[in-house]
Amino acid sequence: MKIIRSLAELRETLSVRDKVRSLVPTMGYLHEGHASLIRDARRESEQVCVNIFVNPLQFNNARDFETYPVSEDHDRAICEEAGADIVFVPTASEMLGAGPALQMAMPALTKNLCGPFRPGHFEGVLLIVAKLFHLFLPHKAYFGKKDYQQFRVIQRMVEDLSFPIDIIGCETIREADGLAMSSRNKNLKPEHREQAALMIRGFRIAEKAFNNGNANPADLAEIAQDVMLTGPDNRVEYTQVVDPETLEVLQEIEGDFVIAAAMHCGEVRLIDNLLIRGG
Amino acid sequence: MKIIRSLAELRETLSVRDKVRSLVPTMGYLHEGHASLIRDARRESEQVCVNIFVNPLQFNNARDFETYPVSEDHDRAICEEAGADIVFVPTASEMLGAGPALQMAMPALTKNLCGPFRPGHFEGVLLIVAKLFHLFLPHKAYFGKKDYQQFRVIQRMVEDLSFPIDIIGCETIREADGLAMSSRNKNLKPEHREQAALMIRGFRIAEKAFNNGNANPADLAEIAQDVMLTGPDNRVEYTQVVDPETLEVLQEIEGDFVIAAAMHCGEVRLIDNLLIRGG
Numbered sequence: 373m374k375i376i377r378s379l380a381e382l383r384e385t386l387s388v389r390d391k392v393r394s395l396v397p398t399m400g401y402l403h404e405g406h407a408s409l410i411r412d413a414r415r416e417s418e419q420v421c422v423n424i425f426v427n428p429l430q431f432n433n434a435r436d437f438e439t440y441p442v443s444e445d446h447d448r449a450i451c452e453e454a455g456a457d458i459v460f461v462p463t464a465s466e467m468l469g470a471g472p473a474l475q476m477a478m479p480a481l482t483k484n485l486c487g488p489f490r491p492g493h494f495e496g497v498l499l500i501v502a503k504l505f506h507l508f509l510p511h512k513a514y515f516g517k518k519d520y521q522q523f524r525v526i527q528r529m530v531e532d533l534s535f536p537i538d539i540i541g542c543e544t545i546r547e548a549d550g551l552a553m554s555s556r557n558k559n560l561k562p563e564h565r566e567q568a569a570l571m572i573r574g575f576r577i578a579e580k581a582f583n584n585g586n587a588n589p590a591d592l593a594e595i596a597q598d599v600m601l602t603g604p605d606n607r608v609e610y611t612q613v614v615d616p617e618t619l620e621v622l623q624e625i626e627g628d629f630v631i632a633a634a635m636h637c638g639e640v641r642l643i644d645n646l647l648i649r650g651g
Numbered sequence: 652m653k654i655i656r657s658l659a660e661l662r663e664t665l666s667v668r669d670k671v672r673s674l675v676p677t678m679g680y681l682h683e684g685h686a687s688l689i690r691d692a693r694r695e696s697e698q699v700c701v702n703i704f705v706n707p708l709q710f711n712n713a714r715d716f717e718t719y720p721v722s723e724d725h726d727r728a729i730c731e732e733a734g735a736d737i738v739f740v741p742t743a744s745e746m747l748g749a750g751p752a753l754q755m756a757m758p759a760l761t762k763n764l765c766g767p768f769r770p771g772h773f774e775g776v777l778l779i780v781a782k783l784f785h786l787f788l789p790h791k792a793y794f795g796k797k798d799y800q801q802f803r804v805i806q807r808m809v810e811d812l813s814f815p816i817d818i819i820g821c822e823t824i825r826e827a828d829g830l831a832m833s834s835r836n837k838n839l840k841p842e843h844r845e846q847a848a849l850m851i852r853g854f855r856i857a858e859k860a861f862n863n864g865n866a867n868p869a870d871l872a873e874i875a876q877d878v879m880l881t882g883p884d885n886r887v888e889y890t891q892v893v894d895p896e897t898l899e900v901l902q903e904i905e906g907d908f909v910i911a912a913a914m915h916c917g918e919v920r921l922i923d924n925l926l927i928r929g930g
Contacts, residue, residue, distance in 0.1 A: 475755065478752050509815065533781050
């Protein structure tokens, strides 16, 4: 496994695109969810690249950026074990220079869910992911569906700009009690850990209500949210029932749908979602 | 020479990037300026692709879009003669489907010159050029410097997003009297044709004034503009002296600079510019 830190070396290493190449873009502090993406990439391609970069452009909150956990040795071990060939770990100045003049945005897919609560976030994601795609020129790129809105925004960017890349969305990997794996879980205080799992529990109770005949999206969101709020240290930012493609908030349910939320558990902001089959 | 009309056939034809490939993106109605780009590409690469697409996204004015000249047979002959291998001529629906959700913009480089007069224009250019770059995956792409602001905007996009593409800016090709070649010249009324050449004449008189010791940017712009306005059917949109890199309007001249203008000659809007050596 090769560790690369400069754009020049990355370009040189990847100049020939003769193997089926995959990219797993990450912000580091890797967990079993990332390992699962890397293993999927390993199985489905010949050259597996992992990018580790805490992208300052996508943090709307300076404190969130400063407290974002970092651990390169730990990350390196996970990449090695999961089968990565190349790990790119650029500095911010290597990656962004004096900063881009270009702006990218996707208002149609970012007006709901996290969009309004994280101004500038998806704009930063779009820029950095487009840049990574050009640096790596992968045939496939792997994203976890825990960040469902990010997954859709990137999928749509690839479609709109005809990137020659397959975007693979991978199922969320969860702890035994259902909590979605996230680098931010590390910042949870021990006394909040159980309350964090109330988000997925809320989604599953809403799913049961739907399967029992309640097809009102607002009701389902409220059920999930009420479950989350049984944790005294939970504060819900939003709970929405949206169309899996357009991310429009649904007024009525006519097929598959996604229930998604953002919740502050103590000091830590967590997101999760569940795709529910409507058919 | 192969003519391609569908994205699927284009992808199939270009799937292997084993030759040095160049792209000349155009909006058709080709003239000697385009032919010169294609010949440069022919000399400097192994596989020469020309794109012909009148991009509706970059027209801020519906009438301008409707009257933009089209002539496929003529274009085909020019491509053939100049040495193109592949000519892609998509329809708008093939190229844009139901329309992009992604938005791209570059306020820092579009606040001057044509930017304020053509709202949405450079945003449309950025989107379509990024898409073309992904469809063709060229090693080099050729742009005329007559559209100097477009050239810089694209160059900066490539830098910001690390596209693996060299952007080659080619000198403007001119008629005998100096008028920059443009597809729009075709729409000039015969009685306006001579007045159109007053733009480049104005730049050259300003250049002479600069070489004779006048280094005031506002003076130089005014000299050029006064020359243009000696044509009774000329209406000047702007004349600006800008930095060749940042496109900032200069308050004083400290090196090379660009003098650029947009002028309506009768009904036809024309642009041109001249790089003047400040050393």
